[in-house]
């Protein structure tokens with residue numbers, strides 16, 4: 017991708033990323049943050065994000081799959097990397113070789129780890145209600161913990177669980193906390209890392225989640241939080257921007273784009289931006305808004321694969337830059353319009369969009 021020839025780009029503000037780390041750290045006191053950098057750091061660029069966090073002193077992170085862990089390992093030989101998702105028994109050798117922490121979440125993997133002939137770092141995954149990965153029954157959890165404690169080639173590095181409703185149902189969150197604590201108190205010993213909360217869980221329920229040592233943060237580090245007010249003062253890290261490629265007049269009664277689905281009620285000025293659904297702006301995003309020079313303008317017509325239309329006024333010129341998502345129309349606003357979450361908005365920005373790494377005022 018030749019960045020300078022694509023007049024559409026995502027500004028990723030690393031200062032904001034660090035600001036968000038500090039906001040979270042202030043909230044959790046002595047507990048530590050595990051940055052979640054799966055899915056290419058939620059679309060922000062995993063190597064660039066991790067390079068910045070590493071420079072700032074962070075030495076541990078979480079991804080969801082082996083492929084992501086390997087990409088990070090190639091760039092960071094001494095970084096602690098937890099693979100939170102599934103690992104196949106045949107991949108234990110490569111996990112061992114690269115010193116990844118893996119999640120032991122069911123009996124077949126526990127048995128494979130026990131039988132494995134080499135050092136392994138393991139976090140025990142407990143299912144406290146999410147019903148995704150993890151051991152459910154107390155007897156199975158205690159049994160798995162015993163295996164991890166007593167197998168000489170295994171280093172028991174952590175135990176964790178995951179909230180299902182951190183951004184909504186408070187009662188279910190408390191049930192999960194209660195269950196996790198119940199499990200922890202029955203264990204004869206505890207590993208060094210104990211973690212449960214994601215972003216919404218952290219900002220809504222920490223520092224009152226007992227016995228935990230770490231939180232796993234993704235969304236909030238990237239500046240969005242899907243939780244009721246009061247929201248923490250995190251700042252959206254990415255601004256998705258585009259130049260205007262054409263300005264045209266749409267005369268009253270004329271229609272535009274695929275399906276001719278938008279027709280001008282009067283003479284209107286239309287700007288084209290060369291970004292479309294192949295860049296991650298879903299077709300369903302039509303009829304929402306963008307910002308130009310801090311002012312809001314409506315999108316009109318169908319979103320094309322490589323372009324979208326904006327109804328502008330005569331104060332806008334070809335030299336202006338359009339903020340598709342920024343501080344005026346945020347990713348949270350976009351998520352609301354699409355009846356989805358900011359997770360989907362940020363991870364959808366495709367690799368065709370060049371990322372520009374900026375720091376604060378330099379953008």
Ligand SMILES: Cc1ncc(COP(=O)(O)O)c(C=O)c1O
Nearest residue numbers: 052100178214215232233234235
């Ligand atoms: C197991 C696990 N932990 C932590 C996170 C981070 O969650 P959030 O992005 O809400 O902080 C995720 C993200 O989906 C996850 O799957």
